[in-house]
Amino acid sequence: MLLLSLAGCLSLLWPQSNSERVTVGQPRKVVGKRNDPVETRIPVAILEGYHVNSNTPSEEYLIPLKVTWTSLGALEGGQVTFPKPEKLTVGDIPLSVFTGNIDLKVSFKVSAKAAAGPGIASGKLGYQACNNKACFPPKTVEISVPYQVQ
Amino acid sequence: MSALRVTAALSAALLMGCLLEGCASGPRTVKAASLKPDKDRHVAPDFALKDADGRTVHLAEYKGKVVLLDFWATWCGPCRVEIPWFIDIERKNKDKGFAVLGVSMDENGWEDVKPFLAEMKVNYRVVIGDDSTTEAYGGVESLPTTFLIDRQGKIAAIHLGLDAGRKEFEDGIQELLQETPGTHVTTIPGGVPVAAVAPKQ
Numbered sequence: 001m002l003l004l005s006l007a008g009c010l011s012l013l014w015p016q017s018n019s020e021r022v023t024v025g026q027p028r029k030v031v032g033k034r035n036d037p038v039e040t041r042i043p044v045a046i047l048e049g050y051h052v053n054s055n056t057p058s059e060e061y062l063i064p065l066k067v068t069w070t071s072l073g074a075l076e077g078g079q080v081t082f083p084k085p086e087k088l089t090v091g092d093i094p095l096s097v098f099t100g101n102i103d104l105k106v107s108f109k110v111s112a113k114a115a116a117g118p119g120i121a122s123g124k125l126g127y128q129a130c131n132n133k134a135c136f137p138p139k140t141v142e143i144s145v146p147y148q149v150q
Numbered sequence: 151m152s153a154l155r156v157t158a159a160l161s162a163a164l165l166m167g168c169l170l171e172g173c174a175s176g177p178r179t180v181k182a183a184s185l186k187p188d189k190d191r192h193v194a195p196d197f198a199l200k201d202a203d204g205r206t207v208h209l210a211e212y213k214g215k216v217v218l219l220d221f222w223a224t225w226c227g228p229c230r231v232e233i234p235w236f237i238d239i240e241r242k243n244k245d246k247g248f249a250v251l252g253v254s255m256d257e258n259g260w261e262d263v264k265p266f267l268a269e270m271k272v273n274y275r276v277v278i279g280d281d282s283t284t285e286a287y288g289g290v291e292s293l294p295t296t297f298l299i300d301r302q303g304k305i306a307a308i309h310l311g312l313d314a315g316r317k318e319f320e321d322g323i324q325e326l327l328q329e330t331p332g333t334h335v336t337t338i339p340g341g342v343p344v345a346a347v348a349p350k351q
Contacts, residue, residue: 061266063225091231091312128225134292134311135226137255 021047021129022141030075030121030147032110038075040145041103042067044125051097052127054085058096063128063138065098067106071122074114074149078121081105090132106145114149121145184307184314185322191304194219194297195286199253199277202264207251207277210303216243216326217299218250218319221279221290224266225256228312229294233270235316239323240274246327247301250274253283255293300326 025043032038046052053062069078082104085096108121123143129136194217196210209217220236222229233252240250252274256262259278267276284290287297296314298307307322314322 059227061224061262062227090227093227093230095227130227131311133313134228134294135223136292137223138225138257 021050021136022052022125022127022139024125024141024143027106027143027145030108030145031150032147033150034110034114035112036110037107038110038147039105039107041105042125042143042145044098044102044104046099046102046129048100050129050131051086051088051095051099052129054096054098055080055082056085056096058094062095063126066126067104067123067143068126069121069123071120072108073119073121073147074111075108075119075121075145075147076111077108078123079107081107090130108145108147110147110149116149118146118148121147184309184318185298185325186306188304191300191302191306194299194303194305195283197283197286199279199283201275201277202260202267207275209251209299212249212251212299213303214247214301216248216301216323217297218248218323219253219297219299220250221253221255221284221287221293221295223255223293224262226293230270231312232294232296232316233272235319237271237273239316239320243323243327248323248327252276253279255279255284255290298322298326300329 023045025045027040027042030038030040052065055065057064065082067078067080072078083098083102085098088095088097088099104125121144123145124140125143126138126140128138194209196208198206198208201207209219218236218239220229220232222233236250236252240248252272254263254276256278263276263278266272287295292311294309294311296309296319297305298309298319300306306326309319
């Protein structure tokens with residue numbers, strides 16, 4: 001009963017608490033021959049009213065936006081180029097953040113030993129979101145990049 | 151105008167003045183609009199968590215004190231805005247039956263928290279929280295989340311994020327410190343303090 005009461009109070013005070021603050025869209029399919037440099041863009045949507053720390057946060061203690069590849073399949077590399085971050089101040093703390101819709105540009109090279117055919121490179125986008133009053137624990141979102149080796 | 155009418159008019163004016171400004175004859179009462187009336191307060195769930203010295207801290211140890219229970223993390227910017235307030239509030243009120251208790255939600259635990267406490271010169275006790283603690287407190291999802299707990303161990307106010315300024319915390323704490331067991335000052339619309347008798351538990 002007490003738990004329900006507390007949970008009820010918190011949900012009333014913070015109605016969006018269960019919303020996904022960051023979502024990752026489907027990247028464009030990567031197509032190339034062996035040894036080809038290829039690239040794609042990962043669309044990332046940050047819920048209105050929220051921000052995530054950029055890949056280069058203003059303070060060491062802040063958790064950056066980061067892509068970690070767990071399985072590249074027939075691709076190599078996976079270097080990410082982030083957009084230019086925005087500046088935001090919360091309290092007296094200057095922040096380097098992303099808001100709204102952004103694209104992460106990812107560069108791969110098709111492996112010299114890749115077998116022809118389709119596959120998927122998998123990874124995770126790690127982020128830590130805040131609004132101008134509160135922060136939310138770090139989370140990860142799955143990333144899947146489809147590819148076709150010709 | 152008859153003497154009776156003059157007396158009645160003066161009485162009405164005095165009552166209105168008391169309602170609007172508070173009666174000056176008694177001690178000034180600090181009002182904190184965010185405090186819940188006693189009937190709406192629930193007992194703060196107890197927990198057993200380790201502090202920086204490895205000692206187990208039970209919230210129940212603090213019964214009889216007013217407690218500011220702050221869920222925070224080192225990576226949380228708004229938490230870092232509030233923490234200097236809490237350091238100062240602890241310093242000013244620790245001898246009046248008040249304590250700040252920080253619950254860090256850092257996944258790396260003391261590895262991240264101890265250097266932060268040293269850097270910020272945190273003067274109050276901090277423990278490392280876990281999922282069961284946040285669940286017990288209604289699923290604390292955003293940080294900072296701060297609970298003001300009265301001397302009876304009941305939650306008198308919840309602040310999510312930076313929804314309260316330093317003054318609101320200070321006013322709430324002062325009001326809770328002024329409450330005596332069994333009674334507390336509550337606020338009716340219009341901001342008039344009214345002494346209320348708490349229902350027996």
